[in-house]
Amino acid sequence: MKGGQVDARGGIQAGITSFLKEALSKGCFDAVMIPTRVPAGDSFAWILTDNEDLVAGASPLPPVMPVQGARALSSITKKGKAPAKIAAVMRPCEVRAAVELGKLKQVDLANVTLLSMDCPGVLELSTYLSDPTKGDSEFSRLLDKWDAESLRPVCRSCTHFSATASDIHLGLLGAQAERLYVMPLTPEGSRVTDALNISADQELDSWQAKVDEVRQKREEQRRKSEVELKERVEGTEKLLATLSTCIGCRNCMRVCPICYCRQCFFDSDALEGEVAAHLSRAERKGSLRFPLDTLLFHLGRMSHMSLSCVECGTCEDACPMSIPVGQIFSHVARRTQELFKYDPGKNRYEPLPLVTYEQDELHDFEQPYVKTYSGKGAADA
Amino acid sequence: MAESFDPKILYVMCGWCGTGGAETASAYGMYYPENVRIFRVNCTGALSTVHMLRPLLEGADGLVISGCHPGDCHYDDGNFMARRKVALVKTILDSLGLDSDRLWFRYVAHGEARRFVDTAAEFTDHIKSKGPNPLATRSDT
Ligand code: SF4
Ligand code: SF4
Protein backbone atom coordinates (compact mmCIF):
# COMPACT_ATOMS: atom_id res chain seq x y z
CA MET A 1 0.00 0.00 0.00
CA LYS A 2 1.23 3.47 -0.88
CA GLY A 3 0.63 6.67 0.99
CA GLY A 4 2.06 9.75 2.61
CA GLN A 5 2.29 11.16 6.10
CA VAL A 6 0.85 14.02 8.06
CA ASP A 7 1.66 15.56 11.38
CA ALA A 8 -0.07 14.33 14.56
CA ARG A 9 1.84 16.15 17.23
CA GLY A 10 -1.20 16.73 19.43
CA GLY A 11 -2.11 13.04 19.36
CA ILE A 12 -3.99 10.83 16.94
CA GLN A 13 -7.39 12.48 17.24
CA ALA A 14 -5.88 15.95 16.88
CA GLY A 15 -3.84 14.77 13.90
CA ILE A 16 -7.01 13.61 12.16
CA THR A 17 -8.94 16.76 12.92
CA SER A 18 -6.14 19.07 11.82
CA PHE A 19 -5.91 17.13 8.54
CA LEU A 20 -9.67 17.63 8.10
CA LYS A 21 -9.49 21.27 9.07
CA GLU A 22 -6.84 21.93 6.47
CA ALA A 23 -8.75 20.04 3.80
CA LEU A 24 -11.85 22.05 4.66
CA SER A 25 -10.01 25.36 4.52
CA LYS A 26 -8.46 24.44 1.15
CA GLY A 27 -11.91 23.65 -0.23
CA CYS A 28 -11.40 19.89 -0.65
CA PHE A 29 -14.89 19.49 0.80
CA ASP A 30 -17.64 21.85 1.85
CA ALA A 31 -18.76 20.12 5.02
CA VAL A 32 -17.67 17.34 7.35
CA MET A 33 -19.79 14.68 9.03
CA ILE A 34 -17.97 13.60 12.16
CA PRO A 35 -18.65 12.29 15.68
CA THR A 36 -18.39 14.76 18.49
CA ARG A 37 -18.74 14.62 22.25
CA VAL A 38 -22.18 15.70 23.48
CA PRO A 39 -22.27 18.68 25.87
CA ALA A 40 -23.11 16.45 28.83
CA GLY A 41 -19.78 14.80 28.15
CA ASP A 42 -20.71 11.17 28.46
CA SER A 43 -21.66 10.24 24.92
CA PHE A 44 -21.10 11.08 21.28
CA ALA A 45 -23.29 12.20 18.38
CA TRP A 46 -22.72 13.03 14.73
CA ILE A 47 -22.49 16.57 13.46
CA LEU A 48 -22.55 17.93 9.92
CA THR A 49 -20.67 21.19 9.82
CA ASP A 50 -18.47 23.51 7.80
CA ASN A 51 -17.23 25.21 10.94
CA GLU A 52 -13.49 24.58 11.27
CA ASP A 53 -13.52 25.08 15.02
CA LEU A 54 -16.21 22.47 15.47
CA VAL A 55 -14.20 20.08 13.34
CA ALA A 56 -11.10 20.83 15.39
CA GLY A 57 -13.01 19.99 18.57
CA ALA A 58 -14.62 16.82 17.21
CA SER A 59 -13.79 13.20 18.13
CA PRO A 60 -13.07 11.28 14.92
CA LEU A 61 -12.46 8.09 16.91
CA PRO A 62 -14.84 8.09 19.87
CA PRO A 63 -14.48 5.31 22.46
CA VAL A 64 -18.05 4.08 21.80
CA MET A 65 -20.46 3.78 18.88
CA PRO A 66 -23.87 4.98 20.06
CA VAL A 67 -25.06 5.70 16.48
CA GLN A 68 -23.71 3.83 13.47
CA GLY A 69 -22.23 6.39 11.07
CA ALA A 70 -23.89 4.92 8.00
CA ARG A 71 -27.24 5.70 9.62
CA ALA A 72 -26.21 9.31 10.06
CA LEU A 73 -25.03 9.47 6.45
CA SER A 74 -28.30 7.94 5.33
CA SER A 75 -30.24 10.66 7.17
CA ILE A 76 -28.30 13.22 5.16
CA THR A 77 -28.29 11.69 1.67
CA LYS A 78 -31.32 9.38 1.58
CA LYS A 79 -33.22 11.80 -0.65
CA GLY A 80 -30.43 12.16 -3.19
CA LYS A 81 -27.03 13.47 -4.13
CA ALA A 82 -25.55 16.11 -1.86
CA PRO A 83 -25.32 19.50 -3.62
CA ALA A 84 -21.98 20.18 -1.92
CA LYS A 85 -19.06 17.91 -1.17
CA ILE A 86 -19.36 16.16 2.21
CA ALA A 87 -16.51 14.31 3.92
CA ALA A 88 -17.85 11.49 6.08
CA VAL A 89 -15.35 10.51 8.76
CA MET A 90 -16.15 6.98 9.83
CA ARG A 91 -14.81 3.74 11.21
CA PRO A 92 -14.30 0.91 8.72
CA CYS A 93 -17.55 -0.90 9.62
CA GLU A 94 -19.43 2.36 9.16
CA VAL A 95 -17.87 2.88 5.74
CA ARG A 96 -18.80 -0.67 4.79
CA ALA A 97 -22.39 -0.15 5.94
CA ALA A 98 -22.51 3.09 3.94
CA VAL A 99 -21.45 1.20 0.81
CA GLU A 100 -24.18 -1.38 1.41
CA LEU A 101 -26.74 1.38 1.97
CA GLY A 102 -25.60 2.89 -1.32
CA LYS A 103 -26.62 -0.34 -3.04
CA LEU A 104 -29.92 -0.27 -1.16
CA LYS A 105 -30.52 3.33 -2.32
CA GLN A 106 -30.49 4.64 1.24
CA VAL A 107 -27.27 6.58 0.84
CA ASP A 108 -26.13 8.56 -2.17
CA LEU A 109 -22.36 8.48 -2.29
CA ALA A 110 -22.13 10.70 -5.38
CA ASN A 111 -20.81 13.77 -3.61
CA VAL A 112 -19.43 12.14 -0.50
CA THR A 113 -15.77 11.56 0.31
CA LEU A 114 -15.47 8.56 2.62
CA LEU A 115 -12.67 8.80 5.15
CA SER A 116 -11.78 5.83 7.31
CA MET A 117 -9.04 5.06 9.80
CA ASP A 118 -7.51 2.07 11.50
CA CYS A 119 -9.95 1.22 14.27
CA PRO A 120 -8.82 -0.26 17.57
CA GLY A 121 -12.47 -1.16 18.37
CA VAL A 122 -14.92 0.41 20.78
CA LEU A 123 -15.97 -0.16 24.37
CA GLU A 124 -19.34 -1.51 25.38
CA LEU A 125 -21.77 1.38 25.57
CA SER A 126 -23.16 0.41 28.97
CA THR A 127 -19.72 -0.04 30.48
CA TYR A 128 -18.60 3.32 29.14
CA LEU A 129 -21.70 5.10 30.43
CA SER A 130 -21.16 3.76 33.93
CA ASP A 131 -17.83 5.60 34.12
CA PRO A 132 -16.97 7.78 31.11
CA THR A 133 -13.72 9.08 32.58
CA LYS A 134 -12.42 5.60 33.10
CA GLY A 135 -13.67 4.70 29.61
CA ASP A 136 -11.82 7.62 28.06
CA SER A 137 -8.53 6.67 29.63
CA GLU A 138 -9.00 3.01 28.75
CA PHE A 139 -9.63 4.02 25.16
CA SER A 140 -6.46 6.13 24.94
CA ARG A 141 -4.58 3.15 26.29
CA LEU A 142 -6.19 0.99 23.56
CA LEU A 143 -5.12 3.43 20.86
CA ASP A 144 -1.60 2.91 22.04
CA LYS A 145 -1.57 -0.81 22.80
CA TRP A 146 -4.11 -2.29 20.38
CA ASP A 147 -4.99 -5.17 22.72
CA ALA A 148 -8.52 -6.46 22.90
CA GLU A 149 -9.71 -7.53 26.36
CA SER A 150 -11.75 -4.44 27.17
CA LEU A 151 -13.41 -4.16 23.74
CA ARG A 152 -16.94 -5.22 22.84
CA PRO A 153 -17.00 -8.89 21.84
CA VAL A 154 -17.61 -8.21 18.12
CA CYS A 155 -14.72 -5.73 18.00
CA ARG A 156 -12.37 -8.21 19.63
CA SER A 157 -12.71 -10.50 16.65
CA CYS A 158 -13.23 -7.89 13.94
CA THR A 159 -10.94 -8.50 10.99
CA HIS A 160 -12.14 -5.53 8.90
CA PHE A 161 -10.57 -2.90 11.16
CA SER A 162 -8.37 -1.25 8.55
CA ALA A 163 -8.40 0.08 4.98
CA THR A 164 -11.73 -0.55 3.32
CA ALA A 165 -13.89 0.87 0.53
CA SER A 166 -13.22 4.46 1.59
CA ASP A 167 -11.66 7.19 -0.56
CA ILE A 168 -8.99 8.03 1.98
CA HIS A 169 -7.70 5.82 4.74
CA LEU A 170 -5.74 7.16 7.68
CA GLY A 171 -3.23 4.68 9.04
CA LEU A 172 -2.50 4.78 12.76
CA LEU A 173 -0.77 1.43 12.96
CA GLY A 174 2.98 1.32 12.48
CA ALA A 175 3.25 5.09 12.13
CA GLN A 176 6.14 6.92 13.76
CA ALA A 177 5.42 8.89 16.88
CA GLU A 178 3.42 12.03 16.13
CA ARG A 179 2.73 11.01 12.53
CA LEU A 180 -0.23 9.54 10.67
CA TYR A 181 -0.26 7.73 7.35
CA VAL A 182 -2.59 9.02 4.65
CA MET A 183 -3.62 6.61 1.92
CA PRO A 184 -5.67 7.77 -1.06
CA LEU A 185 -7.58 4.68 -2.23
CA THR A 186 -9.60 6.15 -5.09
CA PRO A 187 -9.19 9.00 -7.60
CA GLU A 188 -11.43 11.01 -5.27
CA GLY A 189 -8.94 10.36 -2.46
CA SER A 190 -6.03 11.44 -4.65
CA ARG A 191 -7.87 14.64 -5.46
CA VAL A 192 -7.74 15.49 -1.76
CA THR A 193 -4.13 14.45 -1.12
CA ASP A 194 -3.02 16.35 -4.25
CA ALA A 195 -4.83 19.48 -3.11
CA LEU A 196 -3.06 19.19 0.23
CA ASN A 197 0.33 18.56 -1.41
CA ILE A 198 0.72 15.23 0.32
CA SER A 199 2.94 13.03 -1.82
CA ALA A 200 1.42 9.61 -1.48
CA ASP A 201 4.13 7.49 -3.09
CA GLN A 202 5.81 6.07 0.00
CA GLU A 203 5.59 2.27 0.48
CA LEU A 204 3.91 1.80 3.86
CA ASP A 205 5.57 -1.45 4.88
CA SER A 206 5.56 -0.82 8.60
CA TRP A 207 1.83 -0.06 8.47
CA GLN A 208 1.13 -3.22 6.47
CA ALA A 209 3.18 -5.35 8.87
CA LYS A 210 1.34 -3.98 11.90
CA VAL A 211 -2.05 -4.43 10.24
CA ASP A 212 -1.22 -8.05 9.42
CA GLU A 213 -0.09 -8.65 12.97
CA VAL A 214 -3.29 -7.26 14.50
CA ARG A 215 -5.40 -9.11 11.94
CA GLN A 216 -3.77 -12.37 12.83
CA LYS A 217 -4.58 -11.87 16.51
CA ARG A 218 -8.14 -10.96 15.66
CA GLU A 219 -8.53 -14.06 13.53
CA GLU A 220 -7.28 -16.21 16.36
CA GLN A 221 -9.73 -14.53 18.73
CA ARG A 222 -12.47 -15.06 16.17
CA ARG A 223 -11.88 -18.80 16.09
CA LYS A 224 -11.97 -18.93 19.87
CA SER A 225 -15.12 -16.86 20.23
CA GLU A 226 -16.92 -18.89 17.58
CA VAL A 227 -16.39 -22.04 19.57
CA GLU A 228 -17.66 -20.30 22.70
CA LEU A 229 -20.65 -18.81 20.92
CA LYS A 230 -21.67 -22.14 19.41
CA GLU A 231 -21.42 -23.70 22.83
CA ARG A 232 -23.81 -21.05 24.04
CA VAL A 233 -26.43 -20.77 21.31
CA GLU A 234 -26.32 -23.73 18.95
CA GLY A 235 -29.39 -25.93 18.65
CA THR A 236 -33.08 -25.41 19.38
CA GLU A 237 -32.81 -25.54 23.18
CA LYS A 238 -29.86 -23.22 23.57
CA LEU A 239 -30.94 -20.77 20.92
CA LEU A 240 -34.42 -20.41 22.37
CA ALA A 241 -32.98 -20.13 25.87
CA THR A 242 -30.67 -17.34 24.69
CA LEU A 243 -33.54 -15.49 23.02
CA SER A 244 -36.00 -16.16 25.84
CA THR A 245 -35.20 -12.86 27.55
CA CYS A 246 -35.90 -10.86 24.37
CA ILE A 247 -38.53 -8.23 25.15
CA GLY A 248 -39.27 -7.54 21.49
CA CYS A 249 -38.27 -3.89 21.77
CA ARG A 250 -36.72 -3.98 18.27
CA ASN A 251 -33.80 -1.81 19.38
CA CYS A 252 -31.45 -4.18 17.58
CA MET A 253 -33.32 -3.61 14.33
CA ARG A 254 -33.80 0.12 14.78
CA VAL A 255 -30.12 0.90 15.35
CA CYS A 256 -28.86 -1.51 12.69
CA PRO A 257 -27.53 0.48 9.74
CA ILE A 258 -28.72 -2.15 7.26
CA CYS A 259 -32.32 -2.41 8.54
CA TYR A 260 -33.59 0.74 6.91
CA CYS A 261 -37.20 -0.28 6.20
CA ARG A 262 -39.67 2.43 7.09
CA GLN A 263 -42.08 -0.28 8.20
CA CYS A 264 -40.39 -3.43 9.41
CA PHE A 265 -42.18 -6.53 8.17
CA PHE A 266 -42.07 -7.97 11.68
CA ASP A 267 -44.03 -5.03 13.06
CA SER A 268 -46.53 -5.04 10.21
CA ASP A 269 -50.11 -6.21 9.96
CA ALA A 270 -48.83 -9.33 8.22
CA LEU A 271 -48.08 -10.79 11.64
CA GLU A 272 -51.19 -9.52 13.42
CA GLY A 273 -53.67 -12.24 14.27
CA GLU A 274 -57.33 -12.43 15.29
CA VAL A 275 -58.10 -13.63 18.81
CA ALA A 276 -59.29 -16.96 17.45
CA ALA A 277 -56.01 -17.44 15.60
CA HIS A 278 -54.05 -16.85 18.79
CA LEU A 279 -56.24 -19.31 20.66
CA SER A 280 -55.74 -22.00 18.07
CA ARG A 281 -52.03 -21.31 17.96
CA ALA A 282 -51.91 -21.61 21.75
CA GLU A 283 -53.78 -24.88 21.50
CA ARG A 284 -51.46 -26.24 18.83
CA LYS A 285 -48.32 -25.21 20.68
CA GLY A 286 -49.58 -26.06 24.17
CA SER A 287 -49.32 -22.38 25.12
CA LEU A 288 -48.25 -19.20 23.46
CA ARG A 289 -45.50 -16.91 24.70
CA PHE A 290 -45.68 -13.14 24.47
CA PRO A 291 -43.99 -11.18 22.99
CA LEU A 292 -44.84 -13.28 19.97
CA ASP A 293 -42.68 -14.47 17.11
CA THR A 294 -39.31 -13.83 18.71
CA LEU A 295 -37.46 -16.49 16.74
CA LEU A 296 -39.28 -15.56 13.53
CA PHE A 297 -38.17 -11.95 14.01
CA HIS A 298 -34.52 -12.84 14.50
CA LEU A 299 -34.29 -15.52 11.81
CA GLY A 300 -36.37 -13.40 9.45
CA ARG A 301 -34.20 -10.36 10.05
CA MET A 302 -31.13 -12.49 9.34
CA SER A 303 -32.68 -13.60 6.08
CA HIS A 304 -33.37 -9.98 5.15
CA MET A 305 -30.10 -8.37 6.03
CA SER A 306 -27.34 -10.79 7.07
CA LEU A 307 -25.78 -10.68 3.59
CA SER A 308 -25.06 -7.00 4.19
CA CYS A 309 -24.31 -7.26 7.93
CA VAL A 310 -21.02 -5.50 8.60
CA GLU A 311 -20.65 -6.98 12.08
CA CYS A 312 -20.56 -3.56 13.69
CA GLY A 313 -22.19 -4.74 16.93
CA THR A 314 -24.44 -1.68 17.23
CA CYS A 315 -27.40 -4.03 17.73
CA GLU A 316 -25.75 -5.69 20.71
CA ASP A 317 -24.92 -2.36 22.35
CA ALA A 318 -28.56 -1.37 22.03
CA CYS A 319 -30.05 -4.54 23.49
CA PRO A 320 -31.43 -3.79 26.96
CA MET A 321 -31.44 -7.50 27.80
CA SER A 322 -27.76 -8.12 27.04
CA ILE A 323 -28.55 -10.75 24.43
CA PRO A 324 -25.40 -11.38 22.35
CA VAL A 325 -27.40 -10.43 19.29
CA GLY A 326 -24.45 -8.86 17.43
CA GLN A 327 -22.32 -11.94 17.95
CA ILE A 328 -25.14 -14.20 16.77
CA PHE A 329 -25.84 -12.09 13.68
CA SER A 330 -22.17 -11.81 12.89
CA HIS A 331 -21.74 -15.58 13.20
CA VAL A 332 -24.63 -16.24 10.82
CA ALA A 333 -23.61 -13.42 8.47
CA ARG A 334 -20.16 -14.89 7.97
CA ARG A 335 -21.78 -18.06 6.76
CA THR A 336 -24.42 -16.56 4.51
CA GLN A 337 -21.82 -14.21 3.01
CA GLU A 338 -19.45 -17.12 2.45
CA LEU A 339 -22.25 -18.95 0.64
CA PHE A 340 -22.41 -16.23 -2.01
CA LYS A 341 -18.72 -15.25 -1.75
CA TYR A 342 -19.97 -11.80 -0.90
CA ASP A 343 -17.98 -9.35 1.18
CA PRO A 344 -20.31 -6.50 2.16
CA GLY A 345 -18.93 -3.01 1.83
CA LYS A 346 -15.97 -4.10 -0.21
CA ASN A 347 -17.00 -3.19 -3.71
CA ARG A 348 -19.51 -0.47 -4.50
CA TYR A 349 -20.34 -2.00 -7.87
CA GLU A 350 -20.83 -5.63 -6.88
CA PRO A 351 -24.57 -6.37 -6.82
CA LEU A 352 -26.30 -7.59 -3.66
CA PRO A 353 -26.59 -11.40 -3.77
CA LEU A 354 -30.38 -11.44 -3.73
CA VAL A 355 -30.78 -9.33 -6.85
CA THR A 356 -28.68 -11.56 -9.04
CA TYR A 357 -27.93 -15.25 -9.69
CA GLU A 358 -25.78 -17.63 -11.67
CA GLN A 359 -27.38 -20.39 -13.69
CA ASP A 360 -24.83 -22.92 -12.59
CA GLU A 361 -24.57 -22.67 -8.80
CA LEU A 362 -25.85 -23.91 -5.45
CA HIS A 363 -26.59 -27.43 -6.65
CA ASP A 364 -26.08 -28.69 -3.10
CA PHE A 365 -29.37 -27.07 -2.23
CA GLU A 366 -31.34 -28.85 -4.95
CA GLN A 367 -32.78 -32.12 -3.72
CA PRO A 368 -31.60 -34.80 -6.14
CA TYR A 369 -34.31 -37.03 -7.61
CA VAL A 370 -33.54 -40.72 -7.52
CA LYS A 371 -35.74 -41.93 -10.35
CA THR A 372 -38.90 -43.63 -9.21
CA TYR A 373 -39.26 -43.61 -5.46
CA SER A 374 -40.16 -46.99 -4.04
CA GLY A 375 -40.15 -46.30 -0.31
CA LYS A 376 -42.99 -46.99 2.08
CA GLY A 377 -45.23 -44.13 1.03
CA ALA A 378 -44.53 -44.71 -2.65
CA ALA A 379 -47.08 -43.79 -5.22
CA ASP A 380 -48.77 -47.05 -6.07
CA ALA A 381 -47.97 -48.86 -2.81
CA MET B 1 -44.69 -43.46 18.31
CA ALA B 2 -42.75 -43.31 15.07
CA GLU B 3 -45.46 -45.38 13.39
CA SER B 4 -48.33 -43.19 14.60
CA PHE B 5 -46.61 -39.91 13.75
CA ASP B 6 -48.53 -38.26 10.97
CA PRO B 7 -46.35 -35.39 9.76
CA LYS B 8 -47.77 -32.10 8.59
CA ILE B 9 -46.17 -31.38 5.25
CA LEU B 10 -46.53 -28.18 3.32
CA TYR B 11 -45.85 -28.52 -0.38
CA VAL B 12 -45.35 -25.14 -2.03
CA MET B 13 -45.50 -25.20 -5.79
CA CYS B 14 -45.41 -22.63 -8.50
CA GLY B 15 -48.51 -22.01 -10.58
CA TRP B 16 -46.87 -23.23 -13.79
CA CYS B 17 -44.70 -26.34 -13.63
CA GLY B 18 -45.15 -27.40 -10.01
CA THR B 19 -48.95 -27.41 -9.94
CA GLY B 20 -48.86 -28.61 -13.53
CA GLY B 21 -47.11 -31.75 -12.30
CA ALA B 22 -49.82 -32.20 -9.67
CA GLU B 23 -52.57 -31.74 -12.28
CA THR B 24 -51.01 -34.30 -14.55
CA ALA B 25 -50.83 -36.67 -11.57
CA SER B 26 -54.52 -36.20 -10.88
CA ALA B 27 -55.35 -36.75 -14.55
CA TYR B 28 -53.63 -40.13 -14.26
CA GLY B 29 -55.31 -40.83 -10.92
CA MET B 30 -51.99 -41.13 -9.11
CA TYR B 31 -51.80 -41.22 -5.34
CA TYR B 32 -49.86 -39.01 -2.94
CA PRO B 33 -49.98 -39.01 0.91
CA GLU B 34 -52.99 -37.16 2.36
CA ASN B 35 -50.98 -35.32 4.96
CA VAL B 36 -49.30 -33.28 2.22
CA ARG B 37 -50.99 -29.90 1.87
CA ILE B 38 -50.40 -28.13 -1.37
CA PHE B 39 -49.96 -24.40 -1.42
CA ARG B 40 -49.82 -22.69 -4.76
CA VAL B 41 -47.78 -19.57 -5.45
CA ASN B 42 -47.44 -17.83 -8.76
CA CYS B 43 -43.73 -18.47 -8.96
CA THR B 44 -41.24 -19.91 -6.47
CA GLY B 45 -39.31 -16.69 -6.97
CA ALA B 46 -42.22 -14.87 -5.34
CA LEU B 47 -41.70 -16.79 -2.11
CA SER B 48 -40.00 -14.76 0.54
CA THR B 49 -37.57 -16.21 3.04
CA VAL B 50 -40.13 -15.53 5.76
CA HIS B 51 -42.64 -17.73 3.86
CA MET B 52 -40.10 -20.52 4.22
CA LEU B 53 -39.33 -19.89 7.88
CA ARG B 54 -42.78 -19.29 9.28
CA PRO B 55 -44.37 -22.70 8.58
CA LEU B 56 -41.34 -24.39 10.14
CA LEU B 57 -41.86 -22.41 13.33
CA GLU B 58 -45.64 -22.58 13.33
CA GLY B 59 -46.65 -26.17 12.87
CA ALA B 60 -45.27 -27.78 9.73
CA ASP B 61 -42.95 -30.74 10.19
CA GLY B 62 -41.50 -30.16 6.75
CA LEU B 63 -41.67 -27.81 3.81
CA VAL B 64 -40.99 -28.78 0.24
CA ILE B 65 -40.83 -26.35 -2.67
CA SER B 66 -41.17 -27.27 -6.32
CA GLY B 67 -40.86 -25.02 -9.32
CA CYS B 68 -39.88 -25.29 -12.95
CA HIS B 69 -36.59 -26.81 -14.03
CA PRO B 70 -33.70 -24.39 -14.64
CA GLY B 71 -34.36 -22.50 -17.85
CA ASP B 72 -38.10 -23.26 -17.81
CA CYS B 73 -39.32 -20.56 -15.43
CA HIS B 74 -42.36 -18.75 -16.80
CA TYR B 75 -40.75 -15.52 -15.57
CA ASP B 76 -37.26 -16.51 -16.75
CA ASP B 77 -35.37 -16.46 -13.47
CA GLY B 78 -37.82 -16.96 -10.60
CA ASN B 79 -36.55 -20.46 -9.84
CA PHE B 80 -32.94 -19.25 -9.80
CA MET B 81 -33.89 -16.54 -7.32
CA ALA B 82 -35.81 -19.13 -5.26
CA ARG B 83 -32.74 -21.36 -5.19
CA ARG B 84 -30.72 -18.47 -3.75
CA LYS B 85 -33.34 -17.83 -1.08
CA VAL B 86 -33.62 -21.52 -0.17
CA ALA B 87 -29.83 -21.69 0.11
CA LEU B 88 -29.88 -18.59 2.31
CA VAL B 89 -32.55 -19.95 4.66
CA LYS B 90 -30.91 -23.36 4.91
CA THR B 91 -27.55 -21.74 5.68
CA ILE B 92 -29.07 -19.60 8.43
CA LEU B 93 -30.73 -22.66 10.00
CA ASP B 94 -27.55 -24.70 9.72
CA SER B 95 -25.34 -22.07 11.24
CA LEU B 96 -27.53 -22.02 14.34
CA GLY B 97 -27.86 -25.76 14.65
CA LEU B 98 -31.51 -25.79 13.57
CA ASP B 99 -32.68 -28.54 11.24
CA SER B 100 -32.31 -27.34 7.64
CA ASP B 101 -33.19 -30.77 6.31
CA ARG B 102 -36.89 -30.12 6.90
CA LEU B 103 -36.77 -27.84 3.87
CA TRP B 104 -36.43 -29.35 0.42
CA PHE B 105 -36.20 -27.74 -2.99
CA ARG B 106 -36.79 -29.91 -6.04
CA TYR B 107 -37.74 -29.07 -9.62
CA VAL B 108 -40.90 -30.65 -11.03
CA ALA B 109 -41.98 -30.02 -14.62
CA HIS B 110 -45.55 -29.79 -15.87
CA GLY B 111 -45.57 -33.29 -17.26
CA GLU B 112 -43.67 -34.89 -14.41
CA ALA B 113 -46.58 -36.43 -12.52
CA ARG B 114 -44.46 -39.31 -11.31
CA ARG B 115 -41.80 -36.99 -10.00
CA PHE B 116 -44.40 -35.00 -8.07
CA VAL B 117 -46.01 -38.00 -6.34
CA ASP B 118 -42.59 -39.49 -5.69
CA THR B 119 -41.43 -36.27 -4.08
CA ALA B 120 -44.52 -36.05 -1.90
CA ALA B 121 -44.05 -39.67 -0.77
CA GLU B 122 -40.31 -39.53 -0.36
CA PHE B 123 -40.41 -36.29 1.61
CA THR B 124 -43.17 -37.64 3.85
CA ASP B 125 -41.08 -40.73 4.64
CA HIS B 126 -38.03 -38.55 5.17
CA ILE B 127 -39.88 -36.39 7.72
CA LYS B 128 -41.46 -39.45 9.34
CA SER B 129 -38.02 -40.88 9.95
CA LYS B 130 -36.88 -37.57 11.43
CA GLY B 131 -39.85 -37.35 13.77
CA PRO B 132 -41.86 -34.27 14.76
CA ASN B 133 -40.37 -30.81 14.23
CA PRO B 134 -39.38 -29.61 17.71
CA LEU B 135 -40.00 -25.97 16.79
CA ALA B 136 -43.55 -26.58 15.62
CA THR B 137 -44.88 -27.36 19.07
CA ARG B 138 -42.79 -24.94 21.13
CA SER B 139 -44.62 -22.02 22.62
CA ASP B 140 -41.58 -19.76 22.62
CA THR B 141 -40.74 -19.43 18.95
S1 SF4 C 1 -27.09 -6.84 12.50
FE1 SF4 C 1 -25.95 -5.84 14.16
S2 SF4 C 1 -23.82 -6.22 13.64
FE2 SF4 C 1 -24.98 -6.58 11.75
S3 SF4 C 1 -24.99 -4.59 10.66
FE3 SF4 C 1 -26.84 -4.66 11.95
S4 SF4 C 1 -26.26 -3.62 13.86
FE4 SF4 C 1 -24.34 -4.18 12.78
S1 SF4 D 1 -35.99 -7.03 9.67
FE1 SF4 D 1 -36.41 -6.99 7.50
S2 SF4 D 1 -38.35 -5.86 7.29
FE2 SF4 D 1 -37.51 -5.44 9.33
S3 SF4 D 1 -36.37 -3.54 9.09
FE3 SF4 D 1 -34.93 -5.26 8.86
S4 SF4 D 1 -34.84 -5.64 6.66
FE4 SF4 D 1 -36.65 -4.41 7.05
Ligand code: SF4
Ligand atom coordinates in the same frame (compact mmCIF):
# COMPACT_ATOMS: atom_id res chain seq x y z
S1 SF4 E 1 -32.73 -5.33 21.29
FE1 SF4 E 1 -32.59 -7.23 22.46
S2 SF4 E 1 -34.52 -7.35 23.61
FE2 SF4 E 1 -34.81 -5.81 21.98
S3 SF4 E 1 -35.69 -7.00 20.26
FE3 SF4 E 1 -33.46 -6.98 19.95
S4 SF4 E 1 -32.72 -8.85 20.94
FE4 SF4 E 1 -34.80 -8.50 21.69
